[in-house]
Structure formats: structure tokens, C-alpha cells
Amino acid sequence: MKYSEISHFSHPQHNLKFEYTEVPFKCDGCKEVGIGSRYKCAMCDFDLHMHCAIPSPTIYHPFYTKCSFKFHSRPPGDKSRYCNACERDVTGFVYHCNSCGYDLHPCCAKLPMVLDDGEVQLYLYRKVSAPCHKCGRKGRSWSYRSTCKKYNLHVACVKEMLVENWHELYFGRGKSRKLETRIPSLKNTLQTHHQQKSKGKVKKCCEMAGMAVQFVISAVLGDPTALIAGVIGSLMSAA
Template sequence: MKISDKEIPHPIHPQHKLKLEYTEIPFTCDGCKEAGIGLKYSCHQFDLHKACAEPPLVINNSFYRKCTFEFHHHPPGEERRICDACRKEVLGFVYHCKRCGFDLHPCCGNLPQVLDDGEHNLYLCVKLSGACHKCGGKGPGWAYRSRCKTYNLHLSCVKELLVESWEAMYLQVDKNKVREMQTRIPSLKGTLANHHGNGGIRGGKVRKCCRMAGGAIRIIVSAILGDPTSIIAAVVGGFISK
């Protein structure tokens, strides 16, 4: 991948200019405090998602048509703030609607409405009508679903899979956690197979849906990490399934 030599200053790290880089190793963004992969602005001691390094000062979102989201370097106010997309705590950079009180992590606010996993389209929705294939619930928080509505994943559930996998592989946590993670994705595929088995669909349809599960998780994770590209999806698939 060809990367430009562009360097930018940033007000929260005035010591060094930041250079656009590409990495296949997950990092923690020093802006929003969320995980990242792929393109980032970086120096030897500081990393930013591309979306956090060059954020629009104001964004709008089709799910909240009455809202105007303004960019903040720190969560506004004294109360604990939660991202209304992924339901995770806001610890750094955030888009905040002063009128309605909604908050979005920068990468969440930039999530594509439609993701193509190479075989199917996945559609971003503000609330699931069917059960999430990880938690089994229809609770609040954004999710991606297939057109047929038989495959659903909350952003929060995908983030949990990602963080657990990242900790197991890169932070050398308890090896039992590694073995637990190795069963997580196949178990999700099994859920899909059982779902279709109960409906009398066999063979090729089940295998096709199970392939969709793996592809969907890879592309959703790469979008959450700030780089929804096929290259990063393949990398993400590697470290989630190990």
C-alpha cells in the first residue's frame, strides 16, 4: 500500500508532527482511547485514528436527524458519557449533540451505512429486530444485519470479541482466554447452522451462511477499527480466528 509523506501537527500532541502510516498491528488511539488498525497518524510515542487526526468539526447522522454532533477533545460535562452507537464509555475524543445529549466515538460516527463482505451486504441499523448472534438480545445500540435479517451483530458484541482477542494475542493474558477465543467464532457459526437447520435448510445454504458469519465479523471489526477495507478485513480475520 502506497502511503503519502504527509505530516500534520495536532493540538493535543504539539511535541511532534504526525505522519500517516499503515499498520497491521492493533493500537490504542491516543485521541478516542479506542482500538485501531490500518491507517493511522503517528509518531514514536503517539497514535491517532485517521478519523481522529483530521475530524470534521461538525457531523450529522441519519439516525438522529434533529442532532448536530460537534467534535470535542474531551467528554463534555462531569457525568459519565456513553457512545450511543456501541454502548461503550467515552474516554476521549467524541462527537456530542448539545441539544439531545447523544454521543458518538469518532470511528462509530463514521461507520458506513452499508458494508460489503465480498458476498453479502450488511446494513447498519439503530436497533435490531432479530436476536444478535452473540448475546442473543435485541437491546439498544447500533448493529449490522444482513438483508435477509437472519444474521445480526451488535457493535458492542463485536467490540467485545475484538478486545478479548487482542488481549489474548498481544497482551499475553491467561492462555485459557486464548482457547476460549478459539471457540467463540465457530460457536457463532454453529448458531447460524442451527438456525437454518430448524427451518429445514440444509447443506449448501448452511455452509454459505457460515461463510457469511466469518466474512461479516471481519468486515465489521475493520470498520469499527477505523479502516473498512478488504485488506484490513483479511488481517483482522487472521488475529480474531487464531
């Protein structure tokens, strides 16, 4: 449920107002990049993902049927922790399972099990034996894979792509910065996988892969909507 204005324990000074933005932001809760829906304090430039602003006290995930994840405002314990979905460090809000020690960023914990725009359908897997189209490795982190099994993307690789392109967002607030940095295309990678295909088939394959990566990126950013996917898609390299 969306509320137009909320109070939040992490920012007691002012209420946070719901807004929709096409400008990337760094969430002050989980410390990860976001886009689209957020709760914001305009006076303090304080932002929270939807999943961080209205967290569930406890969640269960189909990948870990024996686990109960509880919400924490900071990583528990003294040791450094990383998210089991994307492999990135946990430095803020987190869902943690005491019994197994697993950790999930709030947005990673809420990644849709299926992404479907009517043309491309992607399913979330804990591990996939096929190589990732970005890094070429098998296994590793959670992955989104198409029903045709041609497109496979690690959630970890998508996060790395975002860091590579929007690195400054992790160290500066990027005020008034529009979506100007282009996200790398998978076209060249896919051409190496499909060298025997005709140019027309390769082009179609790359277009489908481009659509797939748009939706995975928008899901990882915390807002898997067609609008955001379209905005991101317009920035992807055509080369």
C-alpha cells in the first residue's frame, strides 16, 4: 500500500513524501541506488526506496524455505556482511536470517520472481548453470533467465553495471542530475555467442536481450515498471 506521506524512524525530523522520479538517487536506508518510486524529505535531501520506507518486520523467501528474515536498520554483528542475492556489501537496512546467517538488501529481497512485459518473460533463479551474458560465468548470484533460455543475467552483474555507470552516485548525491549516463549494451557480447547466425537474426536477438536487461535493471533499482524500463532503454548504447 502506498501512502502519500509517512513518518519514518530513520528520519524523525520531518515526514517523507511519496514521489516518482526518473532521476537516480541513493537510498539513505540500504545505501543502494534507486529510481522511480521513493519517499523523500525535500528539506534534507533524504531518500528511501519504497521497500526501505515501508519494510515488513519479517519476510520469507521461496529460495530459502527454512529461513525467516527479520528487518534490521543496520547489519547485525561485528563482521562485514554481503547480500546473498547480489553479492554487494550490506551497509544499511537489511533482512537477516539468524539461523542461517543469510542477508538480503530490501530491494533484492523483493525482486519479482517473474518479469513479463508481454514480449520478454524472465524468471528469477537462485543459481543457473548457463553462462551469464555479461560476465560469461556460471552459477554465482541470483539470475534472471528468459523462458527461451537464451538470456541469462546475474543480479550481481547488473549491480556492477550500475556502479560502473553511476559510480558518482555512491559518493555524491548527484543533485539535479538527469539520466545522462548510458547503460552498456549486451550487443557485442551476444554477437560472440551467435556468430553463426545471419545479421538479421543477430539484430533481433540483441534487441530482445536489450529489452531483457532493461527490465532486470529496473527491478534491481527497486521499481520494475514499464515506464522506468522505457527510460532506461532509451539510454542503452546502440553500438
